[in-house]
Amino acid sequence: MHPSRWGDAAQAGPLPDSTRELVEYAFGLQERPAVAYPQVPAAALPEQIVAGLRAIVGEEHVLLDDETRRVRTRGKSTPDLLRARSGDLADAPDAVVRPASHDQVLALIALAETHRFALVPFGGGTSVTGGLVARRDDVVGVVSLDLIRMKALREVDPISMTAVLEPGLRGPEAEALLAEHQMTLGHYPQSFEYASIGGFAATRSSGQSSAGYGRFDSLVVGLEVATARGTLALGSSPANAAGPDLRQLILGSEGAFGVITAVRVRVRALPTVKAYEAWGFPSFDAGSDAMRLLAQNGQLPTVIRLSDENETALNLASHSNVGGAATEGCLMIVGFEGTDADAVATKRDAVSALLTRSGGTSLGEERGAAWVQGRFAAPYLRDALLDVGVLVETLETATFWSKRDEVYQAVRDALIAELGEKTLVLCHISHVYETGCSLYFTVAAPGGEEPLPTWLAAKAAATEAMVAHGATVSHHHAVGTDHRPWFAREIGPVGVDILRAVKAELDPAGVLNPGVMIP
């Protein structure tokens, strides 16, 4: 991907007219073209290291050219894009190396320890929290560890319904391999088209179908990890009482403890029946209460998401692919997938009954289908908005149901206080649990002359509000470099000491994604 934009240029259309008009009305238009070919700094990796890399992976898999380094620079947060758009690629890696096996990864880690260069695992490059920006102050260089050659479906177990996947598989590639066995992972984050299996595990990703298929960390039953101390292999059983669950220490470790070289994941039968439907609710509270009851009754559909009043109103105005009349109140998308039409229908009836009792009104399947069609498109819209001077970004958290409204208001207030009264703050709930839910905010404001510091101040204020109200700094986007100060407060000094102790044990030289995750 281009370091300034999301995805495939061929899919990135211009800003829809309706959105353009809305932006002009709300913020005024301010064309802000990006630097077309931002330049990477000269690479500075000592020849001895380059020779060592080549000895491990072969000459053709050590890439030093500017173009390769360019497209491996940072991730896809708005700050990442703003920096690249202004021509700043200071965080480009010095080299990109492509190992083909677990043993090659072990050898690369050993080489990194010897020569003290940083290794940054790279899957899809879709981090939105600075997970690909390694600290350079204590290393002689930064090497992007591109896992693109580790793409095997190593094993399927149709009895246990598990599969062993390698980390370099992108979402669609993993699904295609599993589909040959009539299996699915069912993991569809918005970054699905680019993000990788290793990244899903390393960042505790959660997909749009998490209500039905579960968070990625709940799908993982086994892990193979390359560390500076050697190989860590976990997963003797679905669950056990054999000490702490070390799988859960690796999941979310963002490459700071080791490189995940394989995951054994729970899979499901490939669904043959799918039904998506939109519902309207009079308010965010009413819709949220209905979601809570579904979760607490054990009646969750495969997909369930609820937009607040602002997101409901704006989506209809701006997304060319969500048509139909304006909805008062709040829009909910409910999706059902399965292999048995009767079972899907039974579940759908039960969910519909509860939603109706909770004040919901069915808006039909057309808008449900429209959501499915456009589910991965939002990042393209962001690029088009940045082009006309709108500062647009998302951020997210999770909390318990009893604090849902408190956290929602606090984050909204913080963003508006920082960015001004014109700011649009939209929110949806897309991941629900018996005890709580996520809150996913989309923010749009005039970018002004200095959009980057403006946004960083707003992000800090919003994250401060999350932590001050006892919510998490991230429900499904990890810590990266961006969330570290607040993450330290979330887990407290003893929690930080634990992470540092594990880091010191598994990466004593500090060469694995230095500066990421560990406060």
Added chain:
Amino acid sequence: MHPSRWGDAAQAGPLPDSTRELVEYAFGLQERPAVAYPQVPAAALPEQIVAGLRAIVGEEHVLLDDETRRVRTRGKSTPDLLRARSGDLADAPDAVVRPASHDQVLALIALAETHRFALVPFGGGTSVTGGLVARRDDVVGVVSLDLIRMKALREVDPISMTAVLEPGLRGPEAEALLAEHQMTLGHYPQSFEYASIGGFAATRSSGQSSAGYGRFDSLVVGLEVATARGTLALGSSPANAAGPDLRQLILGSEGAFGVITAVRVRVRALPTVKAYEAWGFPSFDAGSDAMRLLAQNGQLPTVIRLSDENETALNLASHSNVGGAATEGCLMIVGFEGTDADAVATKRDAVSALLTRSGGTSLGEERGAAWVQGRFAAPYLRDALLDVGVLVETLETATFWSKRDEVYQAVRDALIAELGEKTLVLCHISHVYETGCSLYFTVAAPGGEEPLPTWLAAKAAATEAMVAHGATVSHHHAVGTDHRPWFAREIGPVGVDILRAVKAELDPAGVLNPGVMIP
């Protein structure tokens, strides 16, 4: 509890006549009375430590008398009982101390560090893996940290359906407090009547209703822990991507990293509808396949357990409380609980349809009710069998479905090879997942003159078989001291290094349950 026996003496009847006859026929009777009042060794705790303990918790909560020390000696494994029956209470603690608060626990840990005495958290004393037997070689004494005064239900959140419980609450006490709010934890291990909330968390307990309510580790959304580095408070949200899930590092840590002083747990509505039913299956394979399909279809009832052919035959012959005609094949118990009779009936219909399609035959509710009545009784039967010279013990593991039969056969073979052809090895599956299940074995053999070394050799052979076949050393009874060598192999040298690093960070003086869990 008496250190040689389980539970309440008033509930411990004599061996049922039918069982007595069966034992006489199978093994021969050999009366083996236990030493009635085994003596504890003289306590050796320096006066300075005793004074320090008294200053923290008050004089009346530092107990040095022999009787208190006696009933705090070891746990309830058969080796524990055999040692006590022979008069050996060498592992008695030097003192029992009863803190009333988190801050008192912090102060006790600081005192233990200063004077280098071991602190062994004590809840219900029901460990069957040596979790209460601290190593004495590097400390001046051992103090049992009895959590009996920390029994508050601190908070209920009826919106989020969570509750904050203190660690000293026994199973029935926690349920009684929650029932006042129409809530239940739904956690019913066989040790329910005595085991504690803190113990459930520290050992990753799983109850007989785990199919419906979940394992204890899956119920915990928040933790408060007293460590030598201070307080660790976790649980900002139901789930998140804020780094590794440190809750899962404390769950299963068996007091070796810190003392759990509160847990925030997910609770459910107190069930008002309950239905239990017995089913017959032609074979263990057929019944096991039915369980697997229920789990993979998302149709699990609240309770599901399946006895193999041996356990089915023997249960009917020996348990006075499971009546009725002999069952060919394998007995399954299926239980449904809920608050809505229609929903329970719908679920039950779906489960019954699948069980019937899988070759099952309903045996009616009477035997289901009999199982409910006797569900906590087995440990009493063990005492009566030990009295007549039968070596009887349980052990358990978990594996993936595709390896279920392989592990089952390997553990059976190992036990019979070690204990002889007369050995009875019974097995049931009582915890099921989409990807696998537990296997819980009951072993009975003639005890002979040296039952303890005989059993330790058999246990070693069985555990060796588990690890050799890639299964876990414990599905729900933790590592303790008994499983440590095999646990080290299960998680490998890098896994062991991680645990040692966390131990060194959180307990640098090595005073928290030394010798337990960490290999």
